[in-house]
Amino acid sequence: MxxxxxxxxxxxxxxxxxxxxxxxxxxxxxxxGEFLVVIGPNGAGKTTLLKALxxxxxxxxxxxxxxxxxxxxxRRQRALLLGYLPQGHEFHWPxxxxxxxxxxxxxxxxxxxxxxxxxxxxxxxxxxxxxxGFAGRTVTTLSGGERARVALARVLATEADLILADEPxxxxxxxxxxxxxxxxxxxxxxxxxxxxxxxxxxxxxxxxRLLILDEGRVVAAGPPREVLTAERLATTxxxxxxxxxxxxxxxVIPKSVI
Amino acid sequence: xxxxSRRRRDGRLIAGLVVLVGLLFMFSLGIGPVxxxxxxxxxxxxxxxxxxxxxxxxxxxxxxxLLALMIGATLGLAGASLQGLLRxxxxxxxxxxxxxxxxxxxxxxxxxxxxxxxxxALPVAAIAGxxxxxxxxxxxxxxxxxxxxxxxxGLAVSSLAGxxxxxxLNLAPNPFAALEIAFWLLGSLEDRSMRHVLIALPFMxxxxxxxxxxxxxxxxxxxxxxxxxxxxxxxxGIRLRVVAGVAAAVGAGVAVAGSIGFVGLxxxxxxxxxxxxxxxxxxxxxxxxxxxxxxxxxxxxxxIPSTSxxxxxxxxxxxxxxxxxxxxxxxxxxxxxxxx
Numbered sequence: 001m002x003x004x005x006x007x008x009x010x011x012x013x014x015x016x017x018x019x020x021x022x023x024x025x026x027x028x029x030x031x032x033g034e035f036l037v038v039i040g041p042n043g044a045g046k047t048t049l050l051k052a053l054x055x056x057x058x059x060x061x062x063x064x065x066x067x068x069x070x071x072x073x074x075r076r077q078r079a080l081l082l083g084y085l086p087q088g089h090e091f092h093w094p095x096x097x098x099x100x101x102x103x104x105x106x107x108x109x110x111x112x113x114x115x116x117x118x119x120x121x122x123x124x125x126x127x128x129x130x131x132x133g134f135a136g137r138t139v140t141t142l143s144g145g146e147r148a149r150v151a152l153a154r155v156l157a158t159e160a161d162l163i164l165a166d167e168p169x170x171x172x173x174x175x176x177x178x179x180x181x182x183x184x185x186x187x188x189x190x191x192x193x194x195x196x197x198x199x200x201x202x203x204x205x206x207x208x209r210l211l212i213l214d215e216g217r218v219v220a221a222g223p224p225r226e227v228l229t230a231e232r233l234a235t236t237x238x239x240x241x242x243x244x245x246x247x248x249x250x251x252v253i254p255k256s257v258i
Numbered sequence: 259x260x261x262x263s264r265r266r267r268d269g270r271l272i273a274g275l276v277v278l279v280g281l282l283f284m285f286s287l288g289i290g291p292v293x294x295x296x297x298x299x300x301x302x303x304x305x306x307x308x309x310x311x312x313x314x315x316x317x318x319x320x321x322x323x324l325l326a327l328m329i330g331a332t333l334g335l336a337g338a339s340l341q342g343l344l345r346x347x348x349x350x351x352x353x354x355x356x357x358x359x360x361x362x363x364x365x366x367x368x369x370x371x372x373x374x375x376x377x378x379a380l381p382v383a384a385i386a387g388x389x390x391x392x393x394x395x396x397x398x399x400x401x402x403x404x405x406x407x408x409x410x411x412g413l414a415v416s417s418l419a420g421x422x423x424x425x426x427l428n429l430a431p432n433p434f435a436a437l438e439i440a441f442w443l444l445g446s447l448e449d450r451s452m453r454h455v456l457i458a459l460p461f462m463x464x465x466x467x468x469x470x471x472x473x474x475x476x477x478x479x480x481x482x483x484x485x486x487x488x489x490x491x492x493x494x495g496i497r498l499r500v501v502a503g504v505a506a507a508v509g510a511g512v513a514v515a516g517s518i519g520f521v522g523l524x525x526x527x528x529x530x531x532x533x534x535x536x537x538x539x540x541x542x543x544x545x546x547x548x549x550x551x552x553x554x555x556x557x558x559x560x561x562i563p564s565t566s567x568x569x570x571x572x573x574x575x576x577x578x579x580x581x582x583x584x585x586x587x588x589x590x591x592x593x594x595x596x597x598x
Binding site: 051054056075076077078079080082083084085086088090091092093094095096099100103104106107111112113151154158 | 264265268345346474477478479480481482484485487488489490491492534535536537538539
């Protein structure tokens with residue numbers, strides 16, 4: 001595999017749910033070391049795209065993970081290659097934070113007792129997300145920001161190179177939004193991250209590249225300063241926005257509804 | 259809290275429960291119209307205490323105690339699996355109408371005169387009934403069903419099974435047949451033979467294997483279905499195994515003892531805090547807790563003074579239903595959202 005081969009790529013990816021076409025002929029790729037952020041209006045198919053990339057639903061077309069067809073990679077192997085962080089950070093049983101993060105080691109064969117290697121990976125993930133301080137607390141009693149970081153730590157503990165994160169900053173206060181995105185950005189530098197975000201400002205600041213979805217199609221892909229134009233925001237999101245360059249970063253200020 | 263002590267702590271819990279089940283088992287062999295102290299029970303078991311003791315212990319009381327142990331354990335395990343799959347502590351085979359559907363299956367083949375009560379076809383019919391109910395329920399409710407939908411679907415399924423059984427009772431050709439059918443509704447371990455144990459055993463063994471299969475997946479399901487899938491678990495396979503396992507375990511139990519409810523709900527609940535609420539570590543303790551509960555219930559019906567012996571299924575329902583109500587009350591705030 002050459003160094004330039006994308007970690008993740010799709011060709012002609014289409015998904016229909018309940019007879020309705022949600023994704024239409026998506027071609028996209030994420031390279032090694034890249035933080036790819038998917039944006040788009042509500043209902044554009046962002047979550048569906050992430051699920052299709054994770055192999056969680058039936059799709060036509062092809063998803064290539066490290067150059068191999070995702071459909072041909074065994075479930076267990078797939079779980080070692082990509083970590084998926086769903087929306088909402090749900091925890092159905094009142095387990096301890098340590099136990100929840102330890103679930104990330106399941107694809108590596110971990111049982112209720114973790115091996116030393118598992119324990120180290122869990123400790124690193126908890127350190128990275130800053131949840132070590134409440135390892136013994138019951139996960140269902142945590143605040144939204146704490147739960148989000150525990151959910152992220154669980155994904156990091158898997159030690160998959162590629163992380164797919166669906167709205168990892170939803171319902172977080174400004175500080176935790178930055179905390180979570182900083183963690184994902186660091187991980188992207190080592191592997192790759194594909195994340196769905198709603199905040200255009202954060203998307204512009206953190207993304208190496210943006211993928212803009214609208215009505216199930218990719219309408220633009222590229223570095224934020226190239227794809228975030230006033231015209232694009234008007235046609236895709238239906239908003240008038242001001243776009244500024246500040247300290248080398250793109251700043252988006254939505255002004256009014258069109 | 260450290261990771262290292264898990265297995266040892268679970269081991270101690272399991273050992274404690276095994277001792278409890280062992281004591282209840284011995285007590286169950288000793289109790290009856292003639293009280294036999296443990297030494298006489300052991301003598302009877304090995305055939306050294308004379309013919310009377312041997313007949314009482316081995317032929318009359320041993321099948322009863324064995325069935326209580328087996329049925330209780332499989333019900334506890336079935337409850338723990340369903341709760342793990344659905345990520346909800348209120349799920350249980352009874353809630354899904356599995357025992358009533360199994361009873362309906364058994365009653366149907368008996369009232370149609372197809373088989374006699376000691377035939378191997380009986381558990382097959384009961385299992386088919388249970389399979390139909392649990393499968394129908396998961397089909398109606400769908401994979402992402404809220405608890406409300408599950409409960410309503412379960413109510414519909416068990417009402418349907420109940421109506422079917424009532425119809426069979428209604429059409430019963432003679433009072434004896436009606437009595438036979440009523441037996442399935444009450445649930446009892448009285449007057450069972452080793453034949454009953456042997457009929458139920460193979461089906462239960464299959465059920466136990468199926469139910470144990472996915473204990474690691476139940477842990478992953480703590481994070482929701484999609485996260486569990488992304489961790490490498492096949493949800494379709496898990497659902498099929500749990501449905502088949504619950505049907506085999508419940509069906510086999512109902513075929514030999516009638517409908518015994520609520521053990522599957524209560525047994526996992528009692529031991530869950532002792533395993534840190536971990537749905538995977540819960541499995542073995544839940545099975546042992548189920549065995550202990552049913553043995554204790556079956557001992558109780560022999561101790562409670564009454565004109566005729568209270569059926570054990572009646573007792574578990576009398577205790578289990580209020581327990582269920584208390585569980586609902588305690589979770590009222592979460593349930594009020596409708597989602598859960």
